[in-house]
Amino acid sequence: MITTARNSDDSLSAADFRGARPTRADGPEEPVCFVVDPKPGIRGLVVNVCSELGLRVDQFDRLDAMIETAKRRKPDLIFLEPAIDGRDGEQAMQDLIAAEFRCPIQLMSGLNAVLTEELRRAGERSGLPMLPILQKPFRQPAVRRLVHELGLRRDFLSTVNVSLSDVLKRGWLELWYQPKIDLRGRMFAGAEGYVRARHPEHGVLPPDSILERADPAEMITLTQHVLVTALRDWRTFADVGVPIRFSINVPAFVLNRLPIASIIADERPKSGNWPGLILEINEDEIVHDLSLAQKVAKALKPHNVDIAIDDFGRAYSSLAQLKEMPFRELKIDRSFVANCDSDRMNSGLCETIIELAHRFGVKAVAEGIETAAELKALHKMGCDLGQGYLFARPMQRDHFIKLLRERGRGKPAA
Structure with a gap:
């Protein structure tokens, strides 16, 4: 059964990907996050939240620019709109598969939910660590929860436990x-x-x-x-x-x-x-x-x-x-x-x-x-x-x- 629900029975949650990100030889630096989306508003929302949570964030409006940057600096998390650069989504997934990313990949899309889920599963079958889909429109708490569940928070408030x-x-x-x-x-x-x-x-x-x-x-x-x-x-x-x-x-x-x-x-x-x-x-x-x-x-x-x-x-x-x-x-x-x-x-x-x-x-x-x-x-x-x-x-x-x-x-x- 195809599902687009987060944390569903047949779909892994963000918590399952703790440790899936690359191991850094230079110690516990701030995690790196890549945000790829043609819309500045969406990029800005994700960038603002991730920056507040202590991540180093790079944003891109083209997939090829992100892939090129990844050759020099490995990301710990990728947010991606699959319909990027005028692509149909399938080509974007093929490019990601060819680049052999090891970090969790978060598709964020307003496309048909069934089609987006098929893209996610295609990446998963090819060995990419695909997270459940983040369906647009979404709000800041969804991004905040994801980063927290992945264990990527580095802000000082991550250690403050107040009910x-x-x-x-x-x-x-x-x-x-x-x-x-x-x-x-x-x-x-x-x-x-x-x-x-x-x-x-x-x-x-x-x-x-x-x-x-x-x-x-x-x-x-x-x-x-x-x-x-x-x-x-x-x-x-x-x-x-x-x-x-x-x-x-x-x-x-x-x-x-x-x-x-x-x-x-x-x-x-x-x-x-x-x-x-x-x-x-x-x-x-x-x-x-x-x-x-x-x-x-x-x-x-x-x-x-x-x-x-x-x-x-x-x-x-x-x-x-x-x-x-x-x-x-x-x-x-x-x-x-x-x-x-x-x-x-x-x-x-x-x-x-x-x-x-x-x-x-x-x-x-x-x-x-x-x-x-x-x-x-x-x-x-x-x-x-x-x-x-x-x-x-x-x-x-x-x-x-x-x-x-x-x-x-x-x-x-x-």
Whole structure:
């Protein structure tokens, strides 16, 4: 049976490849990672994560350049888009087989899953250490997990063992905020809250390092803590004249296990200018239970709380068939936003999602805007809101308040 699922019964996992990388004669230096993909956005995502984890990373937009570099410097891990240089994927695999690579090879592709799996198996049959497919679009945690499972991490945080329970119990949790921008008026329109943990010795820890091992009970406790913190933080923002609307991320399974409506009723600001709250739910978690989304949206509406679908794109067909949209916002996955000014496929996907949102009378939000060209393209498409490093990174609450006061809520954001 052909499968594209990671860690499936008939497919090896990354952990099975520990030790499969080349042995270096010059000692335990930083591992070398090669990233081969024609799209700068995909390369940048993988490069950023691997660099943060202590790997030395080389990136290529051509396979022949990577193979030539490998003659001088052996990689410990290869990320490869098989449809590179206009090839059909099969030729790329033949070139890899001829080069006799010994390190784990991670195919990352948005091609037909069955065809990509056949390419992976062809490499495996020829003796290449092929990892399960990383299907596009993917996010940073997928890359982080892979590097960790392979035992390639060399960053100092790889030795820090802190659980989510520890963070909550010791009061290390912080809620940082990233501004959401009205792309038409270039004004501040809201903010999304992000979980951070500040270790007394190691500083701010990456969220993945504490969330990836969290159990359901810990996630429920975390969600309640974040919800209450966001509601209380709003009062601080309102006191300085910036009563903007917050959004926070909520795991789908928590919706049935946490009395969100009761918490909102008890903790919400009593001020008449409270704009409400948005709960963001990941597409992968909610798309198979849209009836739950509709039920939750209906229950929370009287409390001025809406829900949004996060990392949206692949479930377009499911939402397009609905008669009524339960989500107040459709947040376009950043992998589609990347290079939407020059990549025809990404541009088409963004435009299609924006049209879907407007057909239902809801907002389209672009995540991960990093360049002025992407911003210009999204504005032309009619995208309503946006966020990303082009405007600002997530920042501590007090820093964000200072930024808002300096610029003024009604002034252009960028």
